[in-house]
Amino acid sequence: MSEKKKFSVKGIVQRVILTVLLLSGASAIGYFFGWTGFPETNIVITYLLAVHMIAWLTDGFLWGIFSSIIATFLFNYFFTEPYLTFSVNDPSYIITFVIMTIVALITSTIASHAKKSAVDARQKEAETKAVYNLTNHLTDADNMQDIVGFAIGEISEYLGCQAACLCFQENGTPEDFFMQHRSDHKQIRREIEDAKEIKHRMEQLRTGYEIGSEFYDWPIYGYEKMLGMVRIPIKTAQTMSTAQTRLLRSMIESVALAMDRLRASELHNRSREETVQERYRANLLRAISHDLRTPLSGIMGTSEMIMDMSGQDDPRYNLASAIHKDADWLHSLVENILSLTRLQEGKLILNKQPEAVEEVLAGAIERISKQWPEYEIDVSMPDELLMIPMDAKLIRQVLINLLDNAIKHTLPDGDIRISVEKAENLHFAVFKIADSGSGISQEDLPHLFQMFYTSRTQIVDAKHGIGLGLTICDAIIKAHGGTIEAKNRIDRTGAEFTFTLPMEVQMHEQLS
Amino acid sequence: MSNYHKNILVVEDDPQIKNFICYSLKQAEFRYITAHTAQDALSHLISEQIDIMLLDLGLPDFDGMDVIKKVREWSDLPIIVVSARDQDSEKAAALDLGADDYLTKPFSATELMARIRVAVRHLHMHGKENQQGALTVGGLTIEMDKHLVYLDNKELHVTPMEYSLLSLLFKNIGKVLTTSAILKEIWGVGYGNDTQALRALMAGLRRKIEKNPAKPRYIITEIGVGYRLVDE
Numbered sequence: 122m123s124e125k126k127k128f129s130v131k132g133i134v135q136r137v138i139l140t141v142l143l144l145s146g147a148s149a150i151g152y153f154f155g156w157t158g159f160p161e162t163n164i165v166i167t168y169l170l171a172v173h174m175i176a177w178l179t180d181g182f183l184w185g186i187f188s189s190i191i192a193t194f195l196f197n198y199f200f201t202e203p204y205l206t207f208s209v210n211d212p213s214y215i216i217t218f219v220i221m222t223i224v225a226l227i228t229s230t231i232a233s234h235a236k237k238s239a240v241d242a243r244q245k246e247a248e249t250k251a252v253y254n255l256t257n258h259l260t261d262a263d264n265m266q267d268i269v270g271f272a273i274g275e276i277s278e279y280l281g282c283q284a285a286c287l288c289f290q291e292n293g294t295p296e297d298f299f300m301q302h303r304s305d306h307k308q309i310r311r312e313i314e315d316a317k318e319i320k321h322r323m324e325q326l327r328t329g330y331e332i333g334s335e336f337y338d339w340p341i342y343g344y345e346k347m348l349g350m351v352r353i354p355i356k357t358a359q360t361m362s363t364a365q366t367r368l369l370r371s372m373i374e375s376v377a378l379a380m381d382r383l384r385a386s387e388l389h390n391r392s393r394e395e396t397v398q399e400r401y402r403a404n405l406l407r408a409i410s411h412d413l414r415t416p417l418s419g420i421m422g423t424s425e426m427i428m429d430m431s432g433q434d435d436p437r438y439n440l441a442s443a444i445h446k447d448a449d450w451l452h453s454l455v456e457n458i459l460s461l462t463r464l465q466e467g468k469l470i471l472n473k474q475p476e477a478v479e480e481v482l483a484g485a486i487e488r489i490s491k492q493w494p495e496y497e498i499d500v501s502m503p504d505e506l507l508m509i510p511m512d513a514k515l516i517r518q519v520l521i522n523l524l525d526n527a528i529k530h531t532l533p534d535g536d537i538r539i540s541v542e543k544a545e546n547l548h549f550a551v552f553k554i555a556d557s558g559s560g561i562s563q564e565d566l567p568h569l570f571q572m573f574y575t576s577r578t579q580i581v582d583a584k585h586g587i588g589l590g591l592t593i594c595d596a597i598i599k600a601h602g603g604t605i606e607a608k609n610r611i612d613r614t615g616a617e618f619t620f621t622l623p624m625e626v627q628m629h630e631q632l633s
Numbered sequence: 634m635s636n637y638h639k640n641i642l643v644v645e646d647d648p649q650i651k652n653f654i655c656y657s658l659k660q661a662e663f664r665y666i667t668a669h670t671a672q673d674a675l676s677h678l679i680s681e682q683i684d685i686m687l688l689d690l691g692l693p694d695f696d697g698m699d700v701i702k703k704v705r706e707w708s709d710l711p712i713i714v715v716s717a718r719d720q721d722s723e724k725a726a727a728l729d730l731g732a733d734d735y736l737t738k739p740f741s742a743t744e745l746m747a748r749i750r751v752a753v754r755h756l757h758m759h760g761k762e763n764q765q766g767a768l769t770v771g772g773l774t775i776e777m778d779k780h781l782v783y784l785d786n787k788e789l790h791v792t793p794m795e796y797s798l799l800s801l802l803f804k805n806i807g808k809v810l811t812t813s814a815i816l817k818e819i820w821g822v823g824y825g826n827d828t829q830a831l832r833a834l835m836a837g838l839r840r841k842i843e844k845n846p847a848k849p850r851y852i853i854t855e856i857g858v859g860y861r862l863v864d865e
Contacts, residue, residue: 407718411691414717418739419649425742426656452739477832479839480854482847500847506836508829513856514721 136179140188147171148195155200164200165221168192169228176229177236185229193222248368251279255372259379268383269300270308272351272376277302279372280365282357285336286376287316288349291384295320299352323350329370330358339369341377348380406459413455420448449492453525457589460518461596471512471600478507478541478550485520486539493528499538507541509550509622515597516622522590523554523618530558530616548624549603555617560609569607570595594620639753640682641665644674644700645689645715650738654687654715657742663749671695675703683710685752690716690727698730705731711752715740721857725811728858733808735858751807751864768803770862773842773851775803784842794819795838802852807864809855835860 151164172192176185194207197218202210209215258271269286276284285301295316302308313319322331323340324347331338336352351373353361361369427441479502486498520539527537536557544551561569570591591607598605598620605620641658645651646669658665666681668674671692677683686704690697701712714727717738724735733755734748767776772785780796782789791799797819802810810818812828820827835854839846853861 407720410719411717414719414738415647415650415691418717419647419653421739422653422742423649426653429656429660429742448739475829475832477836479836479846480832480856483849483854484856486848487853500845502847504840506833508832517856 136184139178140175140184140191143171143175144168144188144191144195147192148199151196151200161200165196165217168196168221169225172225173228173232176232182230182233185233186226189222189225189229192225193218196221244364247279248364251275251368252372252375256375259375262379262383265380265383266300268376268379269349272372273300273302273308274305276351276353276369276372279368280353280357280361282354284354285311285352286341286349287313287319287338287352288380289320289347293346295349301352319350320347323347329366339373341373341380343377343381343384348377348384351376406462410455410459414452417448417452417455421445421452424448453521454589456518457522457593460515461589461593471515473510473512473601475508475510476513476516478502478509481511481513481517482520482539482541484513484517485524488517488521489524489528492525495533496528496531496535496537498524499536500540501538502541503543507543507550509624511601511622512597516601519594519597519620520552520554522594523620526590526618527554527556527558527616531556536613536615543624544621549621550624551619551621553617553619555610555615557610557613557615560614561607561616566607570605594618598622639663639684639756641749642674642677642681642683642686643667644671644686644692644697645669646691646693647689650689650715653742654745657745658749661746661749669693671697671700674700678704678708678710684756685711685713685749687713687715687749688732690714690718690723698727701727701730701732711755713748713752715745724809724855724858725813728809728811729814735809754864755807768806770803770806770851770864775800777803789841791838791841794834795841798834798838802860802862806862809859809861811859815859 147167147170150167154163154167155161169192172185172189175188179185197207197209197214198205201214209218255271255275258275259268262268262271265288269288273284273286276282283302285299287295287299289295295313297314297316298310298312299316300308301311319331319333319338323338326340329339331340331350332355333352334355336354337358338350338352340347341349341351351369353369424441424445428438428445431437431441482500482502486500489496489498524537524539531537536555538553538555540553542551543549595605601622603620603622605618607616607618609615610617641663643651643654643658643665645654645667651667651669655665655667666677666683668677669692671694674686674688674692678686688697688700692700697714697716701714704710704712709731711733712731713734713736714724714732715736715738716723716727718724719737724737727735733752736745736748766778767774769775774783775781776783777800782791782796782799798815801815801818812831813826816826816828816831820830835852836846839849839852842851843849851863853863855861
């Protein structure tokens with residue numbers, strides 16, 4: 122601010138007036154002293170006082186020198202014989218003049234130095250205060266709005282302007298608004314349209330700031346990436362001193378630190394929350410599956426017991442057998458619902474490991490054969506060992522669901538076949554499950570994998586289920602990065618389900 | 634020896650399932666006693682002659698896992714875990730702690746009796762220490778002392794690794810061996826968890842002994858847990 126005043130016309134006029142006033146004042150007092158007959162040393166001292174005051178009240182070193190020389194001439198002009206001339210009768214006055222000038226010079230130098238250090242000290246204090254206030258507030262801030270609010274508040278106060286701040290979101294995209302400080306109690310939110318473009322320009326930045334139409338934008342560099350920008354109005358920015366620029370930089374630095382700290386703690390909290398939720402969910406699923414399985418095994422065991430106690434021709438045998446079948450169906454539904462809940466959390470972490478295809482196939486076939494001993498399943502697979510990264514339990518569930526579906530639509534002497542082969546491009550393994558039932562109607566084909574879709578063309582009964590099985594297959598296969606589709610067989614009537622699994626681990630493994 | 638001489642301890646807190654298990658045991662003429670807490674079970678084990686234990690993991694006082702750990706401190710009686718917990722890790726943990734078998738609820742009486750029969754046979758085998766002679770399952774025979782394997786009376790060429798895998802399975806016939814237990818036994822401690830190598834070895838062996846590896850007759854995969862050589 123001081124540097125600015127020094128060069129303004131108004132400032133110079135003020136200084137001239139001040140100098141003239143003080144020096145004439147000193148001369149007037151000198152006349153008074155001369156009139157009353159005081160020794161002229163008093164007059165010299167009065168001039169020195171005036172010079173000192175000029176040096177103190179104006180801040181220029183030059184003004185001090187200037188006024189000390191003028192003062193000497195004034196003394197010479199008014200108070201030494203011959204009066205009102207610049208000549209002097211008594212040569213000893215020359216010494217008085219020289220000493221007076223020197224003293225005046227030294228006094229004014231000291232005064233202006235003292236003045237300057239006082240100003241410096243005040244400025245330093247203001248800087249320290251600004252930085253201190255900022256860091257102090259930033260330590261307390263526990264969200265982005267607070268950080269931005271404090272930052273622009275302190276910067277505005279320090280620079281005497283209306284600073285603003287635009288934040289970038291965690292993923293790096295800029296917000297579509299920025300906050301601007303208007304007054305001590307008012308900060309406004311302003312929309313911005315070209316935020317992305319500005320960010321792009323900022324990224325190319327080679328200088329400390331970017332010059333826009335309304336603001337100079339200073340980037341806030343975090344530990345890893347740019348976190349946002351501080352916007353200083355052009356008028357202020359153009360007149361900032363190097364000291365102010367330096368301080369602004371260090372304030373932005375503090376803001377960056379605070380933002381980084383906040384982001385890190387947010388991340389930490391989030392991951393802790395997720396872990397807790399994950400554990401909670403796992404426990405819940407475990408409890409549910411446990412609590413459902415226990416009574417189911419009671420029902421199944423007891424009905425088995427009754428079947429065993431009664432002969433095959435006993436009507437009670439059939440009743441118990443019906444209970445057993447339904448309980449069994451309920452059991453597979455429970456398994457499916459549990460897999461689905463796991464999948465639908467949206468963040469299924471697959472327990473993917475390279476698995477031997479034959480083992481997974483065998484697991485599914487064993488389970489199905491136990492349930493439907495009267496069905497024969499034809500298997501074909503390549504002679505070489507196929508290892509495919511997968512969550513074995515989930516893929517087994519897919520195979521069980523598809524085989525179960527095939528069996529439900531096929532008579533016991535029908536043709537149910539499952540085959541596995543490598544796709545021609547060798548990137549996928551192709552699984553095919555075919556039955557010799559009546560096939561899938563054109564009406565059903567597009568909806569097969571929808572949740573709770575039950576055939577429109579067939580009579581709904583317990584055997585057809587509520588259509589969860591295929592939905593789960595779809596979800597599991599997609600989570601593996603594979604594809605699944607259904608069609609009708611060409612060689613004969615019947616349906617054929619085909620799904621593929623990538624042979625290699627892929628980068629995008631999570632369910633989106 | 635008839636089943637009647639075998640005393641089975643049924644540790645189960647759910648009355649329905651207990652009823653059903655006991656009924657099945659009675660039908661097969663086993664003797665049995667029941668316990669519905671871990672404490673109960675341990676005191677029965679100490680005070681009575683128990684041959685086989687059926688153990689539910691979710692007991693009201695202690696976890697069944699602790700029971701396995703405790704029992705294994707002094708006894709190697711066959712323990713068949715019967716549990717509604719189906720996490721692979723828990724199955725493997727129970728087996729690694731020393732359980733002989735693991736049955737997930739719901740299960741059928743046939744399944745349960747099959748597992749108990751395997752355990753009973755183990756009791757007999759254990760008595761004779763018949764580990765040096767020939768062992769046979771279906772058409773598959775292994776001669777431990779001569780290191781020879783026969784399939785349908787024809788000598789079968791197996792690599793030394795395949796032989797040690799097969800003999801390990803034969804020594805634990807009917808029992809589920811966890812992947813980590815097999816790795817430790819065949820490759821030795823410190824080999825780490827190279828399940829891939831085991832899978833490849835198993836695939837090779839299966840191609841020699843099974844007609845269709847996807848419908849195995851001899852070696853059954855317990856997905857996520859381990860392998861079992863069938864015992865019938």
